[in-house]
Amino acid sequence: MDKLVKVGMADLNTAKVPQTIRTSGLGSCIGVVVYDERLKLSAMAHIMLPDSTYARSGVINRAKYADTAVADLIGLLEADGALRSRLKAKIAGGAQMFQFSSSNEAMRIGPRNAEAVKDVLASFRVELVHEDTGGGSGRTIEFNPATSVLNIRTVNKGVVEV
Amino acid sequence: MFQYEHVTAGHLDMLKEIGNIGAGHAATALSEMLGKTIDMNVPSVRVVPFNQICDAVGGDEEPVTAVFLRIEGDAPGSMYFMMPAAEGSRLIGQLLNDSGIDFLSNEPNAMGRSALNEVGNILAGAYLSSLSDFTALNLKPTPPALAVDMAMAVLSFGLIEISKAGDYAIVIDTEISETGSDNALRTKGHFFLLPDPDSLEAVFHSLGVNENG
Known part of the structure; x- marks a missing residue:
């Protein structure tokens, strides 16, 4: 069993102690971790995207969209014995990497991703414990299920633990 | 819509030629700017899963300087001029005759950023106008935007349109570098051209290649 579980772009996975789980280079994308503290x-x-209705092809990658990905995270945890009522979440990302003079709606994908993830978590009644979204910096995050601490790293501001 | 599974060797060769012509003109522009000879590598054209897209620039978390432009017109897409941050700092240091430029420091660096943005703009403009001449397609770049951050964080923005159609991107990657004996001190930059899925058909059609290559 690998100690560190890596989650790629448009991807999802699970980790239990003694593992940690990480995703790197979040820009406008959102890293969302859902966890059961007791187990x-x-x-x-x-x-990457707020909603699976954005998909243009028949078979979709559910890990790519806020609505389907969050539903799958919850489903995976419940399959491992987690209780829905105990689930909590932390999210990071949703930055605006480039500042444009024009205010094209497509350029605001980061903030829209953040809103969508929060809405979906709320609809499943999962408590959002910490949110580090927006701004203009890329983030790499790593979560430790043993401590429920989320480690957030940026290029310019170093590491914060929440 | 063009399916990536149907990309043939003939298609890839055609896209390589696009990288060749575009980056060739950009290399000439940079060479005139710096008063130095600039080399260009044979372009690589790959259909890559999103997860591997940063491999060419040293990994997901590698700090880079990136000038980004959206291409509008007949074949929309995204274009990046990307360098490892240390090399971007050195390039602009040479241009402005200021060895203190470091894009990774927390200094505002307005002069350096503005210069880098303009360099990216000129190079990408040279790339796109030659591409436009070659394909007879109308391609208009948006004003450039600059970011200094993790490679994956800046590249993922250009994948948003593509991600609505799948988990793969066609990347036309051309590396340009200073001619010189000391490899460690050669400034290298990458042009990434990421056509939107619908644009491939337009590009192939304009060049007389059909869906079957």
Whole structure:
């Protein structure tokens, strides 16, 4: 069993103690971790788009969209014995990497991703414990289910633990 | 819509030629700017899963300087001029005759950023106008935007349109570098051209290649 579980772009996975789980290079994407503190179980997704209705092809990658990815994270944790009522979440990302003079709606994908993830978590009644979204910096995050600490790294501001 | 599974060797060769012509003109522009000879590598054209897209620039978390432009017109897409941050700092240091430029420091660096943005703009403009001449497609770049951050964080923005159709991107990657004996001190930059899925058909059609290559 690998100690570190890596989650790629438009991907999701689970980790339990003694593992940690990480996704790197979040820009406008959102890293969302849902966890059960008592069982020390966690699941993380690296989301690119707010909603699966954006998909243009028949078979969709559910890890890519806020609505389907969060539903799958919860499903995976419940399958491992987690209780829905105990689940909590932390999210990071949703930055605006480039500042444009024109205010094209497509350029605001980061903030829209953040809103969508929060809405979906709320609809499943999962408590959002910490949110580090927006701004203009890329983030790499790593979650430790043993401590429920989320480690957030940026190029310019170093590491913060939440 | 063009399916990536249907990309043939003939298609890839055609896209390589696009990288060749575009980056060739950009290399000439940079060479005139710096008063130095600039080399260009054979372009690589790959259909890559999103997860591997940063491999060419040293990994997901590698700090880079990136000038980004959206291409509008007949074949929309995204274009990046990307360098490892240390090399971007050195390039602009040479241009402005200021060895203190470091894009990774927390200094505002307005002069350096503005210069880098303009360099990216000129190079990408040279790339796109030659591409436009070659394909007879109308391609208009948006004003450039600059970011200094993790490679994956800046590249993922250009994948948003593509991600609505799948988990793969066609990347036309051309590396340009200073001619010189000391490899460690050669400034290298990458042009990434990421056509939107619908644009491939337009590009192939304009060049007389059909869906079957």
